[in-house]
Amino acid sequence: MATNAKRQTVEMYIEEKRVQGEEPVCAYVYDLEKLRDHANTIKESLPDFCKLYYAVKANPDQHLLEVLAPTVDGFEVASEGEIHKVNEVGQIPMIFGAPAKKDCEIEAAIRDGVGYLNVESFQDLNRMLYLAEQKQVKIPILIRVNLSSDVPDSHHMMSGVPSQFGVDEADIPDLIEKALQSDHVKIEGFHFHAMSNNLNAKAHVRFVETCIEKSRKWQEQFKLEISVVDIGGGIGINYWNPGEPFDWATFAEGIDHLGKIVGNLTLVLEIGRYMTAECGFYVTEVLDVKKNHDQYFSLVRGGSHHLRLPAAWKMSQPFRIHPVEEWRYPFERPGVLNAEVTIAGELCTPNDVLVRQNSVKQLRAGDIIIFEMAGAYAWTISHHDFLSHPQPEMVYLNK
Numbered sequence: 001m002a003t004n005a006k007r008q009t010v011e012m013y014i015e016e017k018r019v020q021g022e023e024p025v026c027a028y029v030y031d032l033e034k035l036r037d038h039a040n041t042i043k044e045s046l047p048d049f050c051k052l053y054y055a056v057k058a059n060p061d062q063h064l065l066e067v068l069a070p071t072v073d074g075f076e077v078a079s080e081g082e083i084h085k086v087n088e089v090g091q092i093p094m095i096f097g098a099p100a101k102k103d104c105e106i107e108a109a110i111r112d113g114v115g116y117l118n119v120e121s122f123q124d125l126n127r128m129l130y131l132a133e134q135k136q137v138k139i140p141i142l143i144r145v146n147l148s149s150d151v152p153d154s155h156h157m158m159s160g161v162p163s164q165f166g167v168d169e170a171d172i173p174d175l176i177e178k179a180l181q182s183d184h185v186k187i188e189g190f191h192f193h194a195m196s197n198n199l200n201a202k203a204h205v206r207f208v209e210t211c212i213e214k215s216r217k218w219q220e221q222f223k224l225e226i227s228v229v230d231i232g233g234g235i236g237i238n239y240w241n242p243g244e245p246f247d248w249a250t251f252a253e254g255i256d257h258l259g260k261i262v263g264n265l266t267l268v269l270e271i272g273r274y275m276t277a278e279c280g281f282y283v284t285e286v287l288d289v290k291k292n293h294d295q296y297f298s299l300v301r302g303g304s305h306h307l308r309l310p311a312a313w314k315m316s317q318p319f320r321i322h323p324v325e326e327w328r329y330p331f332e333r334p335g336v337l338n339a340e341v342t343i344a345g346e347l348c349t350p351n352d353v354l355v356r357q358n359s360v361k362q363l364r365a366g367d368i369i370i371f372e373m374a375g376a377y378a379w380t381i382s383h384h385d386f387l388s389h390p391q392p393e394m395v396y397l398n399k
């Protein structure tokens with residue numbers, strides 16, 4: 001895209017693109033300035049006893065990592081591939097956590113100087129002790145806890161319920177004792193990542209309070225020299241009602257109050273979705289509009305193989321319509337006025353749905369749909385190869 005002094009917008013990209021070509025518009029567009037501003041706002045709102053990490057799996061795009069690197073305190077990684085992606089961006093502190101680790105990943109984490117490794121089970125601990133002894137190193141670990149009681153109002157629960165993540169809270173004392181018997185690991189703290197897409201700020205503060213209390217209890221009970229309480233991520237995006245977002249100000253204020261119980265510990269936040277969701281847009285052209293069984297359907301270039309999240313969660317992706325007045329064909333242009341429409345993709349499956357029966361004022365073939373909040377768990381969680389359609393263009397605004 002041509003660079004000019006003005007701040008670039010998604011609409012500017014669409015207009016430039018439309019005059020260029022025959023192919024239907026289909027792109028992921030990232031507004032890097034929006035990301036930079038958002039990351040700075042988050043960072044500045046947190047008290048000094050907090051460290052802000054970005055959870056790379058939400059979106060590992062190198063352009064995004066480069067924007068975030070100067071602002072965040074580190075990156076949370078969950079595979080050897082993510083370690084490499086971070087290394088390509090620079091020397092940045094890392095926390096490595098994964099529920100099923102391979103020897104090569106633990107070795108990569110040791111070799112690349114990852115700051116802390118999560119321990120998710122007794123097997124995980126044994127494997128680290130074994131590898132650390134071979135390499136004559138001491139691995140700094142965070143023990144990932146699966147709490148005994150759940151965290152209300154969250155979408156994907158990973159703690160307080162039976163799940164594959166972490167060490168059962170009841171087994172934590174045994175695991176601590178085992179770790180304390182060896183010179184090859186050093187317990188640096190506890191890790192509590194427990195949920196995904198929590199929209200309730202007050203509930204999240206209560207969760208953090210629980211994390212601090214538990215950590216301090218074990219710190220005292222076992223006379224641990226720990227410094228970290230890692231609360232993971234899980235801050236939500238309100239895809240259903242974007243006008244009522246997670247109340248970050250209330251959350252930050254609540255965290256600030258917890259300064260009185262945090263003692264000498266540092267609170268680590270590993271924010272994924274909330275960091276990058278809003279800087280990403282999936283932009284695509286309407287190919288057809290039709291009526292079947294008294295319902296309207298709009299079909300677009302692309303679909304769930306580019307943006308799987310709404311299909312996975314059976315929800316409607318928030319969107320806005322970019323109207324296009326020109327119509328390049330000699331035949332009638334299909335469209336709807338003031339109707340409820342389902343927006344589907346180009347795949348041959350009824351699951352390829354991005355929006356379910358939302359009302360629109362007007363939607364016509366040739367218009368362009370800008371799907372919003374598509375910067376996290378979007379492109380990378382999608383099944384790109386299904387049906388062998390071309391991939392979307394990747395566009396970065398305001399580099």
Ligand SMILES: *Cc1c(COP(=O)(O)O)cnc(C)c1O
Pocket residue numbers: 055057058076078097193195196197232233234235270271272273274
């Ligand atoms: C996925 C994940 C995160 C980020 O979660 P979000 O819900 O995207 O904020 C943080 N920590 C761990 C361990 C994770 O697995």
